Amino acid sequence: MFAGIDEVDWASMEHAYGPADDVPALLAGLASADPVQRERALDGMYGAVHHQGDVYACTLACIPFLFELVADPSVAERGSIVELLTSIGGIELDEDDEEELDEDEIEGAANYAMAAAAVCAGAEVFVGLLADADRGVRLAAPLALATLHADPPRVLALLRKRLPAEPDEEVRLALVEAAGRLALRHDTVAEAAAHWLSRLAMQEYAPGLRLAALAQLARCAPGALPVDIVPRVADLLRALRTAYPPSDPATRAAARAAAEAAPREGAHAPTLIGQLRALQAAEEAGRSAPWAADLLRTLHGALGDRVEDRVALLADQLCSPDEAQRLDAVRMSGGLIRAWRGSYDEVVRLLGELLGEPDLRLRDAAGGLLSEVQRLAAPAADALAARVAVTHNSWVREWQYGQRSLDPALRALANIGDPRALPALGSVLERPGVPRDLGHAVAGLGPAALPLAGALRRKLAGVSAADSSEDGGAAPLLAALASLRADEATPEVLRVLREPFASHLRSSALGALGSFGPGARGAVEEVEALMRRSPAREAVDAADALYSVSGDVDTVLPVLIDALMEEEALAVRAASRVLGRLGARAAVAVPRLRALLDHDEIWVRVDAALALCEISGLSARTWQVLLDGWTRQPYVRVRVADALTRTGVAAAGSGAARTLRAELSSVRRHNARDGAFGFGTSDIAADERLLTLCRQALLGGGGRG
Template identity: 60%
Template sequence: MFSGIDEVDWASMEHAYGPADDVPHLLRGLASDDPAEREAALDGMYGAVHHQGDVYACTLACIPFLFELVVDPGVRDRGGVVELLTSIGGFDLDEDDEAEIDEDEIEGAANYAMAAAAVTAGAEVFVGLISDEDPGVRLAAPLALATLHRHPVRVLALLRERLPVEPDEEVRLALVEAAGRVALRHRPLAERVGQWLGRLADRADSPGLRLAALAQLARCSPDGLPGDVVPVVSGLLREMRAATGGGTDPGRDGADGAATGPERTAMNARAVGAEPSGPAPADAEAAGTTAVDTGAPDSTSTDTTPAGTDALDLTKDTGTVGTGALDSTTDTGAAGTEPGGAHRAEQTAAPTLLGQLRALFAEENAGHATPWAADLLRTLHVGLDDRVADRTALLADQLRSPDRHQRIDAVRMSGGLIRAWRGSYEELVALVGEQVADPEPRLADAASHVLEELFSLAAPAADALAARLAADPGSWVKTWAAGPPGLGSPVKALARLGDPRVLPALAAALELPQVPHDVGAAIVHLGEAARPLAGALRHRLAEVALDEEAYDRASPLLAGLAGLRAGEAAPEVLRVLRGAPEYRGEWLRTAALRALGSFGPAAREAVPELRTLLRSPVAAARTEAAEALWAVSGDAETVLPVLSEGLRADQAHDRRTAAAALGALGPRAEAVAPRLRALLAHGELWLRVDAAIALWRVTGRSGEATEALLADWERSRHVRVRVAECLAGTGPVPEGSAAAHVLRSELASVRRHNAMDGGYGSHDIHEDEKLLALCRTALRGPGKGTTK
C-alpha cells in the first residue's frame, strides 16, 4: 500500500496550515490498527488537507492513496475515507459560479475541477463497495455513487437491486437517499424516480423506509405526494414509535384509518423490487440516458432499467442519512455525524473535532431508537417547501407526540419553518409553549430558544413563559466561562412580548455584580411597563468605573434608560459622557449621546456639554452631538451647519448619521436639499437610502425620493424595512402607484423577505413581521383599517 507516496514532493505543497509534508503521516494514520490514530488522521485530513471543503494541490495528490485505502478490506473505518473522497470530488461549479470567478480564485476553481475529474475517474470502485461486508462502507458508498459515477441510470439500477437484500435499515435509507440524489442531479430521471418512490411509500415493509420514500418524493416529484400526506406521515411516526417500543399516548394516538403492523407488511422483493410497468418507450429512455450520461462509454453499463423502478431519494444533497444532525435546526447535511455513520468500529476517546462531534451526537441521541427520523422529516419539509399549512399541521402533530425526541425535533423544525415562511402559527406556537415546562432540559431549552426569536408571534405562549419564569429562577440569567452574563431565553421571549411579568427577572438581573449585556434591549421592548426599573438603572450607571471596561458595563444601562426616555438620569449619563476613557470611548460617547437625545427637553442640563462637542475634532462626535442637541433643545440654527458639513464626512457612516438628523429637522433643513440630492447617486446603498428619506422629509416632495427608494428596494432586501418605515410615515401611498405595487407584492409573498439558506439572524422574524405591518400601514394610512 502507498507505493510511491515518498516520491511525491509533499514539502513543496501547502495545506490550510502550512507545508504539506505531514500528509504522508496522515494517510498512513488512516490505515492504522489504532482507532484513536485513525480518528486523528481523518480529523487532520478534514482540518488541513480538505479544510472547510477547500482543495489544494496536496489534496489532489492524496486521491490515489485514498482510493487504495477504500479498496483494502483490511483497513478499518473505510466508510469515513469514502465520505472524504465524496466530499473532495463532489463540488460542482455551475455556469453562474464560473462566471463569478475572479483572477484570485482561478487556481482554486481549477483544483475543484481536477478533483472532481480524478475522483469521478475512479468511481467504479464504489460499485463493489455497495455490497461490502462493512456496514459503514455500505452506508457511505451509495452517496459516493450518486455524486461521482458517470452513469446515473446504472447507479440507480445498482441501488434498486441492493435494496431488497440489504439487511441494515440505515443503509437501506442511504440507498434511498442516493437514488433520490441522482434524480435531483439528473432531472430527466425524476419522473421515473417519482413513480418508484410512490410505490415504495405505499408498499415498503418498514415505516422508516416508507417515510424516506415520501421525503424523497417531496424533493424529486412533489406532485406525486398523496393528498393526505400529513395523516400518512403521522401514522408512520406512530408505527415507528410502536416498533421501537417508544410507547403511545391513547389520548393522541387514536385510529385514523391507516393500516399498521401485519396489514402493511409486504415481502421486500415485492415492495422494492419492482413490479415494473414495462419498459419505457425508447424516446423516454433516451432522454433519461443521453442527456445524463456525459462520461466515457462503459461496456459494462446497464443503463436499460425498466421505467419506474430505478430511483429513490432521501434527506439532503449532502451528508449521510441515519446518523443524525447535531443542529437539527438546519436543512443541509448531516452535521455532527461521524464519518462512516453509526457503523464505525469501536472508538477510543481522542482530543479531535471528530471525537467531540461523536460525543455530542451520542449525547443528543441517547435513548433515541430512530435518530435518523429527524433527517427524514427535515427532508420532507424541504420538499414541501411553501406548503406552509401542511408543514404546520405535520409539526403540530409531532409536538403532540408522547416521544420527547420527536417533540425536540419538531420544536427545532418549527423554528426553521417560522423563520423562513409567513403563515398563521398561533396553534403551533402554543404547542411549542407547552414544551417549556417539560422536565427534559433539552426540550424545554429548545422551546424557549425558538420562542425567544418570535417576538410578537410568541403571544400564544406568553402564559407558559411566565409560568416557566416563576417556577425556575435559575433560567433568568445565563453565565459563561468568559464574557458578561446574558438573559435566559424565557426572559428575552417574555420581554420581547412587552409582558410586565418579566419585571422581577429583570430587576434581579440589575442586582447582579455584572449586569447582563442584553438587559437594555429587553427593557426597550417593555417601554413604559419597565419604568419601575429606572431607579436601578440610574444607580448601576452611577457605579460604573470609567476604565477600560466602562463600555461593556455602561452600554446595557444606557440602552435601558434610552428606551425608557428617563430624563431624570441625565446627570448619570453626563458623567459617563464627560469621563469616557480612551479605550472604546467613541462607542461609549455614541451610546451616551443617544440616551441624551432620547430624553428630549428633559435633558436640558446637557446643552452646554453638547454645544462644546459641536467643536470636536472628530467628525462623528460633532454629528452625533448635533443630533442630540436638536432633540434636546430644538435649536435648528445651531445644528444645521454642523449637520450640513457632516454630509461631507470621510466615512459613509458619519454621512448617514448627518442625513438622518437632517431628516428629523424637516423643512428647517430644506437648504441642504441639493447636497442630499447629490447623494442619491452615491455607491453606498444605505447612504443613498438615508439621503433619499431625508430629502423627502426636508422638501416635502416624494417624487425623486420615492423613485430612488423603490430602486434600492429591488436591489437589496436588507433596506426594505427602512424604506417601508418612510412610506408608512407619509402614507397612504396612491393606489395604483409603483409604491403600492411593490408593497402589495411584498404582502403577497409567502417567503420572508430576509430568509436565507444556511443561516439566519436572531431578529429576522421580528424584522419581517415589522415589514409586513409597515406595508399595511403605508397602503391604508396611519390609524386606518386593515389591509391584506
Template identity: 50%
Template sequence: MFTGIDEVDWASLDHAYGPADDVPGLLRGLASPDPVEREAALDAMYAAVHHQGDVYDSTLACIPFLLELVAIPEVQDRGAVVELLTSIGGIELDGDDEPGPDEEEFEEAANYAMAAAAVAAGADVFVGLLSDDDPGVRLAAPCALAMLHGEPARVLALLCGRLEAEPDAEVQLALVEAVGRIALRHAGLRAEAVRWLTGLLAPAHEPCLRLSALTQLARCGPASLPPDVAATTTALLREADGPASADETCGTDDLLRTLHSALGDRVDERIALLVGRLNSGDPGQRTDAVWMCHGLIRTWRGPYDELVRCIGAQLGDPEPRLRAAAASLLESLFGLALPAADALAARIAGADGGRGRHRGADGGAVRGADGSANGGADPCTGVAVRDDRALVALARLGDPRAVPALAVALEEPELPREVAFAVPYLGAAAAPLAPVLRRRLGETELDDGAVPLMLALAALRAAEALPEVLRVLRGASEQGGEWVTESALRALTAFGPAALPAAPELRTLLASACPSVAAAAAKALWAISGDGAVLPPLRQLLAADGPDARRSAAAALGFLGPRASAAAPALRELLGSRERWLRMDAGIALWRVTGDTRDALPVLLSAWEENRYGRVEVAECLTEMGPAASPAAPLLRAELSRPRRHNVLDGGSGTHDIERDERLLTLCRRALSAGT
C-alpha cells in the same frame, strides 16, 4: 498493495501543514490491522491531506492508492475510505463559479476538477461494493456512486435493483437517498426515480423506508407527495418510533429534518409536522422539533399561533434542555411569541416563586447547566432559577407581568445585559423600574455596561436621570467609546427640553471627530433647545468624505424636518450617489425636510428593489408619505404576498431578523391602509 507509492516524490508535494512526505505512512495506516492506527491515519488524512475540504497536489496523488484500498476485502473500515474519496471527488464547480486562469483561485479550482475526474475514472470500483460483506462499505457505496460515477442511468438501475436484496435497514435508507441524489443531479432521470420512490410509499414497506422515500420525493418530486403529507409523516414517525420498530435502525429525527427542510415554502404542512412532533412523548424529539421551528420561523412567514402555543407548552417540561430550547426560540420571536405569553408568565412566576428567589448559595445569580440563566434549580440549595430568556421574551411582548421579575434582575450584582436591553419594549409599563435603572447607571463603569441602562431610561423619557446620563457622557469619550457616547446622546434626545443643562456638552460634541457622535449631538441639541446652530455643522458633515459621515448627517437632517430645508439641495445631489445606502438615506431625509415626493420617491422605489435590507426604513418613510406614495402600492402588495422573509441570509441570521421582517409587514399594511 500500494504499488508505486515509493516512486512518488511526496516531499515535493504539499498538504495543509507543509511537505507531504508523511502521506505514505498515513496511507499504509489506513490499511493497518490495528483499529487505533487506522483511526489516527484517517483523522490525519482529513486534517492535512483533505483539510476542511481542500484538495492539494498530495490529495490528487493519493487518489489511486485510496481506490486500490477500497477494492481489497481484507482491509478493514473501507467504508470510511469510500467516504473520504466521495468528499475528495464530490466538489462541483458550476460554470459561473469557475475562476479564470488569471485568478488566485484558479489552481485550487483546477485541483478540484482534477480530483473529481480522477475519482470518477475509478468509480467502477464502487459498483462491486454494493454487495460487499461489510455493511459499513455497503452504507458508503450508494452515495459514492450517485455523486461520482459517470453513468448515472446505470447507477440508478443498480441502486433500485439492490434494495430488495439488501438486508440492512440503514443501508436501505442510503440506497433511497442515493436515488434522490441522482434525481436532483440528472433531470433526465428524475421521472424514473420519482416513480420508483413513489412505489416505496406502499404500506407493504417498512415505515422507515416509506419515510425515507417521502423525504426524497419532497426534494426531487414534490408533486408526487400524498395530499396529506403531514398526517402521513406523523403516522409513519409514530410507527417507526414505536416498539414494533425497536430493532430497526431508522434515524427518524434525521429523516424528519431532511423532509422538513425539503418541503420549503409549504409552511402549513411544516407547521403540522412540527405540531405533531411537539406532542411526542419523547423530550428529545420535542427538543429537536423546537430547533427545527427556529429555522422555519426565521426563514418563512406564516400563521404560527398554534405552533408558538405548542412551543410555550414546553416551558413547563422537567427536561432542562427542552425548556432552554423553547425559551431561546420564544426570545427571538418578539411579537410572534404572543400566543405563548401565559406560558412565559407562568414560567417566570414558577422560576422565582413570584418573590425573586433566584440566588445561589454565594448570593449570585444561579446559572443553568450550560452556564446561562435558563431556568432550573440550584443544585446546592434547590432554589428555583430565574429564566432570563423567558423573561426577555415576555418583556419583548410589552407584557407588564415581566416587570416584577425585571426589577429583581436589575438588582443583580452583575447586571444581566439582555434583560436590561428588554426594558424599552415594555413602554410605559416599565415606569416602576426607573429608580433602579437610575441608581444602577450612577454606579456603573463608564463602559458599554451603561448602554442598556441609558436606552431603557431613554424609552421611559426619565429625565430625572439627567445627572447620571451626564456623568456617563462626560466620561465616555475617554473610557466608554462611541457607542456609549451615542447611547447617552440618545437618552438626552428623549428627555427633550428637560435636558437643557446638557447643552454646553452637546455644543462641544458638534465638532467631534466621529461623524455619528457629531450627528447624534446635533439631534440631541435640537430636541432640547431647537437651536438652529446645529444646521451648519450638519451641512458640513453632509459634504464630508466617506458615506458613513454623510449617512449620519442625512439621518440627523431628516430628524430636524422642515427647519433643515436649507440642506435640501445637498440632499438632492446625494440622490445620485454610487452608495446605495446613502442614496436611500438621502431620499428619506429629503422627504422629511421638504415634504416633496417628486425627487425622493423614485429613489426610494429603486432602493426597495436594489437593497432589500433597507426596506424597513423605506416602508417607514412611505407610511409617512400617505397617499402621495401611491406609486409604491404594487411593491408593497408584492412584499405582503411573498412567503419568504425579506432579510433571510444563507448560512447565518441576526437576533432581530424576525422582528424586522414582521415590522416590515406591519408597515406595508399600514402604508396601504393610509391610501398608498
C-alpha cells in the same frame, strides 16, 4: 501502498495553512491502525487540504491515493474517506457562478472542475462498496454513486437491487436518499426515481423507509406526494414509536450524561472532527431511532412554503409522547418560523405547554424560541407567566467569562409586553451584575416597565468603566433607559460621557440622551462640546442627540454636512440618517446627498436616498436607488418601508406600491437565511414590522414622525 507519492512535489503546493509538504503524512494517517491518528489525519484533510470545501492543487494530487485507501479493505473507517472524496468531487458551479468569477477565482473554479472529473473517473469503485462488509462504507457509498457516477440509470438500478438485500436500517435509508439525489441531479432518471420512491412510500415497508421515501419525494417530485401527507407522516411517527419504543426520560438523560462525560482517546489534543463526533454521540444517546430526526428535517425542508402542512405536522410532533421527538419539533418549529410567514398560534401554544417539562434542554429550547419570536409568542403568555412564577431563583443565567442573560421564559414574557414580567425584572435589578439582554426585555415590556426607571438609574450609577463591556454593565442599562425615555436619568447617562467608558458606550449614552428629548436639556452644553471636539463618526452621534434634545438645526447642520465629505463610509451613512430626520430643514444638504447616489457602496447610496426621500420627497432617481437596495440588500427593506410610510409617498399605482404589494404577497421572510448561522435573534420581529409598514404605507402612511 501509495506508490509514486514521493514523486509528487508536495512542497511546491499549498493548502489553507501553508506548504502542503505535510499531506503525505496525513494520507498515511488515514491508513493508520490507531484511531486517534486516523481522526487527526481526517481533521487535517478537512481543515487544510479541503478547507471549507476548497480544492487546491494538493487536493487534486491526493485523489488517486484516497481511491487507493478506499479500495483496500484492511483500511479502517473507509466510509469517512468515501465521504471526503464525495465532498471533493461533488462541488458544482452553475452558469451564474461561472459568469461572476473574477480573475483570482478562475484557478479555483478550474480546480473544482478537475476534481469533479478526477473523482468521477474513479467512481466505478463505489459500485463494489454497496455490499462491503464495513457498515460505514455501505452507508457512504450510495450518496457517492448518486453524486459522482457518470451513468445515472445504472446507479438507480443498483440502488433498487441493493435495497432488499441490505440488512441495516440506516443504510437502507441512505439508499433511498441517494435515489432522491439522483432525481435532483439528473433529469434522465427523475421520473423513474420518483416512481420508485412513490412505491416505497405506499407499500408495506418499514415505517422509517416509508418516511425516508416521502422526504425524498418532497425534495425531487413534490407533485407526487399524497394529498394526506400530514396524517400519513403522523401515522408513520406513531409506527416508529411502536417499532422503536423510546426509553424513559431518566434513562435518556443518563445515557446523554455518560456520552458527554465519556473520555475519548486523544482528548488531550481534540480535533474538530472529534468534537463533532462527540456532540453527535451525546445528541443521539438514549434515542431509539436517532435517524428519524434527520428524515423529518429533510421533509420539512422539502415542503418549503407549504406552511399550513408543516404547522399541522409540527403540532403533531410537539404532542409526541417521545421527549426526543418533542425536542426535535421545537428546533424544527424555529426553522419554520424564522424562514416563512404564516399563522403560528397553535405551534406557539404548544411550545408554551413545554415550559412545564422536567427536562431542562426541552424547557430552554421552547423558552428560547418563544423569546425569539417576540410578539408572536402572545398565545403562550399564561404559560410563560406560570414558568416565570416558579423560577424565582433562576431568573438570571450565568455563562462562561461572567456573562449573564435572562431566563428565556422571562425574556419572552417581557418581549410580548406582559406586565407579569415586571416583578421578576425588578428583582433582577436588585441582584449583582447586569444581564446582557436586559435592555431588550425592558424595551419589549414598554410603558409597563416605567416603574423600573429608578432601579435602572441606581444600577447605572454603580457601574464602572472598568467592569463594563458590550455584553454587560452599562450597555443594557443605557438601552433600557433609552427605551423608557427616562429623562430623569440624564445625570447618570452624562457620567458615561464624562468618564473613560468605551467608545461604543459613549455612543449608547448619546442615543439615550437623544431618546430623552427636551427632558435632557441639562445635557446640551456637554453634548455640544463633545460634538465639536470629536472625530466625524462620534460627532454625528453627538449632533443627533443635540438635535433631539434642543431642536437646534443651525448648530448641528454644518457638522452633518461636513461628515458627508468624509471618506469613512460609516460616518457618511450616519450623517445621512440624521439629515433625513431633519427633513426639509436640511435642504441645503440635498446637492451632496444627490452626489452620494452614485457612491461605490450600496449602503451609502441607500442611506443618501432615504435622506432625500425625507427632505425633498421621492424622485424617480431616488426610488431607483432604493429599489436597487431593496432587491440586493433585503436588510434595508424595513427602513425603506418606514420612510415610505411616514412620507406617504407610496401612492396606489406607483412603483413603490407595486414593490410593497409584492412583499406582502411573499410567503418567505425577507431576511430568511440558510446555514448554521442563518438567523439573527431579531429577524422575525424585523420581518413582522416590515409587513406592518408595507400595509400602512399602502393605506397612505402616517405622516412624518
